[in-house]
Amino acid sequence: MSSKPIGIFDSGVGGTSIWKEIHSLMPFEKTIYLADSRNAPYGEKSVKDIVELSKKNTDKLLSMGCKIIVVACNTATTNAINELRYLYSIPFIGIEPAIKPAALKSQTKAIGILATKGTLSSALFSKTSELHTQNIKVIEVEGNGLVELIESGKKDSPEMESLLKQLLQPMLLQKIDYLVLGCSHYPYLIPTLKKILPEDVQIIDSGEAVARQTKSVLTQHDLLNTSTSFARPEFLSNKNPVILADLINAEENGFSVSYFDF
Numbered sequence: 001m002s003s004k005p006i007g008i009f010d011s012g013v014g015g016t017s018i019w020k021e022i023h024s025l026m027p028f029e030k031t032i033y034l035a036d037s038r039n040a041p042y043g044e045k046s047v048k049d050i051v052e053l054s055k056k057n058t059d060k061l062l063s064m065g066c067k068i069i070v071v072a073c074n075t076a077t078t079n080a081i082n083e084l085r086y087l088y089s090i091p092f093i094g095i096e097p098a099i100k101p102a103a104l105k106s107q108t109k110a111i112g113i114l115a116t117k118g119t120l121s122s123a124l125f126s127k128t129s130e131l132h133t134q135n136i137k138v139i140e141v142e143g144n145g146l147v148e149l150i151e152s153g154k155k156d157s158p159e160m161e162s163l164l165k166q167l168l169q170p171m172l173l174q175k176i177d178y179l180v181l182g183c184s185h186y187p188y189l190i191p192t193l194k195k196i197l198p199e200d201v202q203i204i205d206s207g208e209a210v211a212r213q214t215k216s217v218l219t220q221h222d223l224l225n226t227s228t229s230f231a232r233p234e235f236l237s238n239k240n241p242v243i244l245a246d247l248i249n250a251e252e253n254g255f256s257v258s259y260f261d262f
């Protein structure tokens with residue numbers, strides 16, 4: 001089992017931000033990344049639909065022999081991971097907005113959370129937020145339109161910068177000093193965010209923490225690969241493989257991206 005791949009799925013290409021952290025930490029682990037871009041974004045869908053899509057993604061990765069599944073999507077984690085853990089016997093790693101470190105470090109006692117509607121309205125997000133944000137002002141903003149622009153290859157466009165300025169305005173008015181990125185697509189917006197945000201606002205995402213947790217769980221289950229040979233990753237997309245290939249610099253890195261269909 002230890003030589004089998006780590007499966008990673010997201011509602012599109014954004015979860016490659018998580019994949020990069022996992023691959024960087026564990027380069028000898030074989031990884032399979034599945035981008036469900038055809039159904040992106042998950043944030044506007046019902047809980048039932050999110051669960052069903054998460055099950056389909058899981059089944060596809062299990063059919064390819066994966067030993068662990070990383071749900072590299074905040075919306076899928078907060079709405080479906082409990083169901084997945086109940087239905088399947090392999091370990092699952094989820095991703096949640098890094099609210100706790102932002103709340104603990106904030107000096108202005110005001111933090112911003114940029115996430116999808118599906119994440120912000122979930123019971124798991126609400127529970128996590130209540131647990132860690134007592135005496136902290138939390139400004140939640142739905143990132144409507146951001147995932148669609150990233151999935152269209154427009155992460156660095158003037159249109160994206162204009163939309164981000166509009167979305168961030170309520171947070172800036174409240175003098176936040178930490179911005180929590182609550183969607184795995186959003187780390188790709190950090191260069192643009194840094195152009196808009198004051199220098200004293202820190203940006204936090206969950207990528208490194210997810211990678212460390214994945215390695216920890218693999219170790220606990222005796223599933224960590226003992227090979228010292230570089231493992232070439234595999235990428236699948238069910239809509240536009242070119243967008244995915246561009247994000248991971250596939251040509252430069254010698255990676256291949258395949259089309260798949262449910």
